[in-house]
Amino acid sequence: MHSTNLLLEEPIRMVSILQPSKPSFFPAMTKIVGTLGPKSRSVDVISACLKAGMSVARFDFSWGDVDYHQETLENLKAAIKGTKKLCAVMLDTVGPELQVMNKSEKAISLVADSHVVLTPDQEQEASSDLLPINFIGLSKASNFLLHTMLILCTLLSMSVKPGDTIFIGQYLFTGSETTSVWLEVAELKGDDVVCIIKNSATLAGSLFTLHISQIHIDLPTLTEADKNVITTWGVRNKIDFLSLSYTRHAEDVRKAREFLSKLGDLHQTQIFAKIDNIEGLTHFDEILQEADGIILSRGNLGVDLPPEKVADLLWLVLMHFSLSNYCTYCHSLYCG
Numbered sequence: 001m002h003s004t005n006l007l008l009e010e011p012i013r014m015v016s017i018l019q020p021s022k023p024s025f026f027p028a029m030t031k032i033v034g035t036l037g038p039k040s041r042s043v044d045v046i047s048a049c050l051k052a053g054m055s056v057a058r059f060d061f062s063w064g065d066v067d068y069h070q071e072t073l074e075n076l077k078a079a080i081k082g083t084k085k086l087c088a089v090m091l092d093t094v095g096p097e098l099q100v101m102n103k104s105e106k107a108i109s110l111v112a113d114s115h116v117v118l119t120p121d122q123e124q125e126a127s128s129d130l131l132p133i134n135f136i137g138l139s140k141a142s143n144f145l146l147h148t149m150l151i152l153c154t155l156l157s158m159s160v161k162p163g164d165t166i167f168i169g170q171y172l173f174t175g176s177e178t179t180s181v182w183l184e185v186a187e188l189k190g191d192d193v194v195c196i197i198k199n200s201a202t203l204a205g206s207l208f209t210l211h212i213s214q215i216h217i218d219l220p221t222l223t224e225a226d227k228n229v230i231t232t233w234g235v236r237n238k239i240d241f242l243s244l245s246y247t248r249h250a251e252d253v254r255k256a257r258e259f260l261s262k263l264g265d266l267h268q269t270q271i272f273a274k275i276d277n278i279e280g281l282t283h284f285d286e287i288l289q290e291a292d293g294i295i296l297s298r299g300n301l302g303v304d305l306p307p308e309k310v311a312d313l314l315w316l317v318l319m320h321f322s323l324s325n326y327c328t329y330c331h332s333l334y335c336g
Helices: 014-018 043-052 066-083 144-149 224-237 250-261 264-268 278-282 284-290 298-304 307-322
Strands: 032-035 054-060 088-092 098-101 108-110 115-119 130-132 165-168 181-189 192-197 201-203 207-212 241-244 270-275 293-297 327-331
Touching: 043 054, 043 066, 054 066, 066 224, 088 224, 098 130, 115 181, 207 298, 224 250, 224 264, 241 250, 250 264, 250 270, 250 284, 270 278, 270 284, 278 284, 278 298, 284 293, 293 298, 293 307, 298 307
Parallel strands: 032 054, 054 088, 088 241, 115 130, 241 270, 270 293, 293 327
Antiparallel strands: 098 207, 108 201, 115 192, 165 181, 165 207, 181 192
């Protein structure tokens, strides 16, 4: 974190350094990263978060435009000034995240045992029968695990196939909620994927995350949209941290660092590699060598792994980090 971006209301005096610490003082080794969402972006709420111990504010660009997040950041600055609490800024990229596009923002009701079609035609209107997605190669996505096992062999591109499961929603739920849905692939029709709805649900909003377990998505980790946000909003606000979503290989971090090195003050920005799927876990050690820190996205990992293994993974990784000089951040639900 480069100190030029931190707000200090008063100069630090030598006398305060020489005074004994209070008996109750103990330096906090764990830092709190808070995502500033729709319900946590006001000056009052941000001030309360700062007083409660938030030391890094995370701005998630998978939703909201630059102007929206700039308004939130101005509120953060006002809260910092009012509370005299320091806070760093983290920009979280979208990355190769698959999304269902709902331009009308009308609620979509999905009924168990019915069929719904996933299509790359984003001009179509989202409905209970048709869900437009932002990826044209879903029916031709390659199976990552098979690619790993047969790395020395010639492997033709494989598609999602009947019987594969697809999750749509925000993170992994218990199954009792009705705001996310599991689909089972029934058949492929060209670029379209016909699915059977496994549980009734209502999807509300303009964007929904789509996750396919253990399938490699042929999209860059740092997309053109991500680069545009970094070169505008990121440069303007001199971000302290970059959360690199869906990091799958060490090369992803190297490319991101090379990109930041050309953007003035951002050459000092630290990169946290965000592990969202089993492909990133497979290359965990090499990613660790390149990144300044690691973010574990428990919700997305819970789609790729059995939930009980996610708990084991967190314990293993946190124990590993406790013996090293790296930072780790367990990411779960948003603040609002």
